[in-house]
Amino acid sequence: MNTRKSSLTAGTSPATVDPAVAAAHPELGLVVSVRCDEERLDMALTNGREVSARLADFPRLAGASAAQRANWIIEGFGTEVHWPDVDEDIGVNTLLGVSEGLIYDLAGYERL
Numbered sequence: 001m002n003t004r005k006s007s008l009t010a011g012t013s014p015a016t017v018d019p020a021v022a023a024a025h026p027e028l029g030l031v032v033s034v035r036c037d038e039e040r041l042d043m044a045l046t047n048g049r050e051v052s053a054r055l056a057d058f059p060r061l062a063g064a065s066a067a068q069r070a071n072w073i074i075e076g077f078g079t080e081v082h083w084p085d086v087d088e089d090i091g092v093n094t095l096l097g098v099s100e101g102l103i104y105d106l107a108g109y110e111r112l
Contacts, residue, residue: 016046016108017029017030017046017047017106017107017108018105018106018107018108021102021105021106022047022106025102025106026047027047027049027096028045028047028096028098028102028103028106029045029046029047029048029049029092029106030045030046030077030078030079030092030103030106030107031043031044031045031046031074031078031079031080031081031092032044032045032046032074032078034072034074034081036055036061036069036070036072037055037066037069038055038066039054039055039056040052040053040054040055041053041054041055041057041058041061041090041095043081043092043095045092046078051092051095051096052095053094053095058088058090060083060086060087060088061083061086061088061090063086064083064085064086064088067085068083068085068086069083071083071084071085075089076104076107077107077108077109078092078107079091079092079093079100079103079104079107080092091103
């Protein structure tokens with residue numbers, strides 16, 4: 001079980017990263033902003049990187065209107081993005097190809 005909760009609307013920033021985890025894994029970052037068009041999903045991260053994926057890999061987003069894709073919320077202190085209009089959640093770990101637990105550690109979640 002994780003002990004932090006957060007929801008951030010489009011354009012806001014997550015909490016700071018755990019410095020020890022960030023130092024050990026400089027390739028990791030938490031989501032600070034999202035861009036989604038007809039072909040790509042892009043996430044800008046706290047470490048300055050931008051990761052992206054083909055929109056076709058996420059059928060709910062691929063089938064959504066531009067307005068629905070633009071209505072996103074950063075949740076979990078930057079660990080994931082939620083699109084309420086299409087009930088889609090995508091964790092940054094999916095785009096980075098790492099475990100959800102490692103991203104939770106980066107966000108400072110305390111495991112119980």
